[in-house]
Amino acid sequence: MNTFGMILRLSAFGESHGAALGGVLDGFPAGVPVDTDLLRADLRNRRPGQALTGSGRQEQDDIEILSGVFQGKSLGTPIGFIIRNQDARGADYAGLEHLFRPGHADDTYRHKYGIRDWRGGGRASARETAVRVAGGAFAKMLLGMQQVKVHAYTQSIGPVSIPGSVRVDAEQARRFVSRCPHQDTDEAMQQLLGKMRERQDSIGGTVACEVTGLPAGWGEPVYDKLSARLAYAMMGINASRGFEIGQGFAASRMEGSEHNDRWRADGTTEQNLCGGVRGGISTGEPLYFRVAFKPIPSIGQEQRLLGEDGALHEMKIGGRHDVCCVPRAVAVVEAMAALCLADFMLLARSSKA
């Protein structure tokens, strides 16, 4: 269940404070030029200016590709890779072996498995998302051959949001600390993040994602709608709590005469209110969706912990953590969208005889 994808499959492993993270990307077609600059840039994009996001752990995320690439091209065989944990400090978590932190998955892992790696959340830590980003970078190389582009950006952090009237250039997001490609909003977000850090608190936010260049006809009719697989991909990211595509929840308050996309003579629609997906299949117009993230549960304030023995403990928890996951999540949303779409790209090759 640590495998994502139908034809293009990423099988991942790794605990936060174990030896390494890694993955096997299988089903990746042969002959794709491997762009290691893109790969490294995407991994960097997951490590935003820590000055503002927190006192977090510093990992270089040096990736080692172990197979599946030969003389600069993909072989068609599985691409195995690892990313060593170099700044792991499991000892930071000493004393938490038998305690469940609030808002974390400590108790649920214990219930599920009977035992758990209590060092920084183990497999539940967002540290594993580095593997997703690596896998997503390969997916982008494949999508790029068909001019499909995936760009995510921070849309809101707490109450600070890009004004509705502003149209942003998603492609520029990674130039901003908050990953919000609107200067004023980025500055306001940085200010908010600074304030949260002072208060030893954390905060949630939303990530928006746009896909352009998508041809019509990707996606499956019933359970594996493009929108359903995207929701699955997004809600599988740590701390995500909501997903919407096109008009999303706003569509639930609209009337049919208002929501029905109005055809243009060239076959596109006037407003693309459906967000690029009708009946679960891509329309050929840009795809857009939004993901909500809750605040990171790790905060510096005194909190209540639950002992495995049922006792309650009021205490401050050590360790290093971000103030907000959203700027990092931008790279992860992009990666998961790319993996999801590249999978449909391959699947679409079997639609017709």
Place this chain on the structure above:
Amino acid sequence: MNTFGMILRLSAFGESHGAALGGVLDGFPAGVPVDTDLLRADLRNRRPGQALTGSGRQEQDDIEILSGVFQGKSLGTPIGFIIRNQDARGADYAGLEHLFRPGHADDTYRHKYGIRDWRGGGRASARETAVRVAGGAFAKMLLGMQQVKVHAYTQSIGPVSIPGSVRVDAEQARRFVSRCPHQDTDEAMQQLLGKMRERQDSIGGTVACEVTGLPAGWGEPVYDKLSARLAYAMMGINASRGFEIGQGFAASRMEGSEHNDRWRADGTTEQNLCGGVRGGISTGEPLYFRVAFKPIPSIGQEQRLLGEDGALHEMKIGGRHDVCCVPRAVAVVEAMAALCLADFMLLARSSKA
């Protein structure tokens, strides 16, 4: 890709105006008493009082179980079943063979497959959800053996919503025409639906779902989080546009100190803000989530259609259709949640050695 589930798998088939719909439910354990009353009641729940929802097609949804059940119990072998289309009128769609309706999947199917069944949307029609409800009824029989209960209800239709201060009894939903278990809201919804019908328009809405009796420890850590699979299940339902769990999008505006569930001495939390899932795994507290549905694109007003030849046509489209999919969707949300959970119930048996 018409199969839902990992261990418990429903493989479905059927076009709206073809001979029949049906499915194969595989991986269903042996020895479960088959409750045909529950099965029929759930299929009925998908057919709310048509007086208000529309001038829609009338299908009895008589189900025939063809295998997998013997002397009142499941055999462990696949349960095959069919539901004949008895009120199909493909001829209603004559004249639409080469036209794409607005808001429908006519064009996307054409792009994907090259050909399409133009009678009432073919496989894209919500007619196929009868199979989901049948599969979900079996899943409920299995969940029922562990006292897990799944109840969905209409939370809002257009602007009419259950007041935030009201606590409803989800179990009573099916007694109300709108499937909203709050008398005043149900009445307001019926009125709104009547108004929409008069205006030959349609309207969207949201469905809420609650699961009780869920043990802690169901769900998988990374890609197959309980929340991710639920989102996948819900966003695979026709016309769904958004999903949120726990505090959902509201969580994106909250701070960690506010959102972190506060432990009680008995191991539960004070507010269950996480909605019964932490780190993708069930906590043992009630699960709750919400799904947004767009307005049905079929409306009686004159609209613009796109010809396969690129010409635009302003016309009224015939056929029979509901004014709002939400009252019907309640049964489908319930079914998909049950299928998703029963799958995790079986998967949980492999968590420990």
Place this chain on the structure above:
Amino acid sequence: MNTFGMILRLSAFGESHGAALGGVLDGFPAGVPVDTDLLRADLRNRRPGQALTGSGRQEQDDIEILSGVFQGKSLGTPIGFIIRNQDARGADYAGLEHLFRPGHADDTYRHKYGIRDWRGGGRASARETAVRVAGGAFAKMLLGMQQVKVHAYTQSIGPVSIPGSVRVDAEQARRFVSRCPHQDTDEAMQQLLGKMRERQDSIGGTVACEVTGLPAGWGEPVYDKLSARLAYAMMGINASRGFEIGQGFAASRMEGSEHNDRWRADGTTEQNLCGGVRGGISTGEPLYFRVAFKPIPSIGQEQRLLGEDGALHEMKIGGRHDVCCVPRAVAVVEAMAALCLADFMLLARSSKA
């Protein structure tokens, strides 16, 4: 686990004496002309002249296609179909409710599921192979578009085998009662089957299969070798006990200098000793393999049965059964090979970028 295939997937259901058998064929590309003559001919091929094969049950195997086909072509959506059991006589098995027959799966089903359908073996009966043949016929329609042809035939029944020096025309097999396309051998087989019937005994045999027109490059490197998936497909057929490809077991006694296929200038080999598969991937030369079937365990002689209570019973078992499964198995081997190959045909579309 009643689903066969990776991209092209057949999900099957049905007990021997239940209401019907059926299946859902998903992943079948759109636009394939549906050849119902081929479909019916293949189902007929599974019902060889009963005069010789036994006093067996007579089923017409009338198939009803319920979805996925429109105006004579595949829609790309799942093809649902059922075959009613019309000559079922569950009552023949009265008295066997609590007894385990020798050589049958009565006891293993009981151990696995706790309960079982004791009427004619339930799901363990070869009756289910009608569904495989139907699915295989569709696979052949797809393969036929690329000129790939699959032909199986009876190679031996008991000690009677096609002489090693004889080259047969596999395509003619269905014109012979035994499905052995060599007149003299067919006659000897018929005689042997007659003798076995007189003695109220049964007998095993082998089926050979040839595939021509196969392009090079189908199959996967490691676990999903073409040879591995074929073995899986064949060993999943009732009563199969062995599989070999190319030189098979004889290769285990050969030397490398003898077994290595010797290249010809045109890129083919002098002997095709590898049977059309090297490293798990098709070479473009004809594929051939062989399957061994045990004798049918149902015989008319007095035998020992085991009671669920542990008591032993010496008795004759009623019911209708064939003397040898091999003539029928020819159609099933062909169907499973076709399903397996059509799956690889689609998968091969993703090998390159």
Place this chain on the structure above:
Amino acid sequence: MNTFGMILRLSAFGESHGAALGGVLDGFPAGVPVDTDLLRADLRNRRPGQALTGSGRQEQDDIEILSGVFQGKSLGTPIGFIIRNQDARGADYAGLEHLFRPGHADDTYRHKYGIRDWRGGGRASARETAVRVAGGAFAKMLLGMQQVKVHAYTQSIGPVSIPGSVRVDAEQARRFVSRCPHQDTDEAMQQLLGKMRERQDSIGGTVACEVTGLPAGWGEPVYDKLSARLAYAMMGINASRGFEIGQGFAASRMEGSEHNDRWRADGTTEQNLCGGVRGGISTGEPLYFRVAFKPIPSIGQEQRLLGEDGALHEMKIGGRHDVCCVPRAVAVVEAMAALCLADFMLLARSSKA
């Protein structure tokens, strides 16, 4: 397609002369004590006394476990591991970049992927089986908790075979150079292998495998019969050409009255002719099967190679290779059987309600 298993899944990667091999073992239950001695012993078992098997490459197969194990026990999360290629000498293959060797997969990979890693066969090399053995060792740890034991041994090499009258102790196989647990036969095999090496030739053979302690009720009825999945597992091993279970091909020459297992009062059978599987499900009696391997195509004699340009070249091929794969294959057969069975062990937990 480089993933093996349904619930317990091994996803593997690695080329023969790339940086490393490795795998991700997912679905492995939590709480299993990890026996690294067993793991290393099994990897050693795949490296038999090279004095006799060939002048082969020397790899230590040092394995590094990167995740999924904590404080000596499995966590339930995926077990990632790598094995570095330390004695790789890709340069040995210089000059073969554009040539297809006889009996190898050079041409088929080229056809499938367009490009290939020509260093020692790339992914087609048996080097990848080290990953299978590692995965299989974990599977054995799980099976061991239920006293299920898997033991393979060399049954024949070329014409030298264990005499039919001899009963061997499979558990002792790894004490013999040839992995044949019968002293006289082992000696004859060593002699034969020496002779083959002198002649610069190679030779095939067969591996037998026995499983004891298996409970009744593992396996699935139709496509995923225990015998079918075992065949799939075995035929996926490099150089395998045939599989048989129970009486195998001999069963095709038997009569029902002879082959039907005769019940004993205690519920076992007199001869276990079915080899521990009836109707695809384990009977609780010992399982046994046999796998045929062709001779290794790499030999030192002058052979004919085919150029990508169509030209034929008579030449000797360098590189280091074994004389016979069978002694090594014993460990691989054992591993694949263990992976297959452990998967069914977990799947069996879902048979009943």
